[in-house]
Amino acid sequence: MNPHKIQCEALNVRTDTKICPGLAKTEKGEMYLFDARTPGPKSICCRAFAAMNSMRMAMAVTDQKDLENLRYFDVTCPHGAVTFRLSRMK
Secondary structure (H helix, E strand, C coil): CCCCCEEEEEEEECCCCCECCCCCCCECCCEEEECCCCCCCCCCCHHHHHHHHHHHHHHHHCCCCCCCCCCEEEEECCCCCEEEEEEECC
16 A cells, blocks of 8 residues: 655744744744655654644545545644644645
């Protein structure tokens, strides 16, 4: 099976500076590509990855279903400061 690659974008950072106050200092607009390994060299926040990993895996191993009205899913990190958008790559 060839899993879908998943694109992840830091869509919104709800701080005045547009930089997350957490340890990873995620900035609005950062992009990641999930494949068989987690992204690097600028990797994603471990707390944010933990919050999105189950949805990322489901999207990676399945095709889009009719029940999915949108072509993406938005996931908010545990801090509540950053919203990430996950979408399947064609």
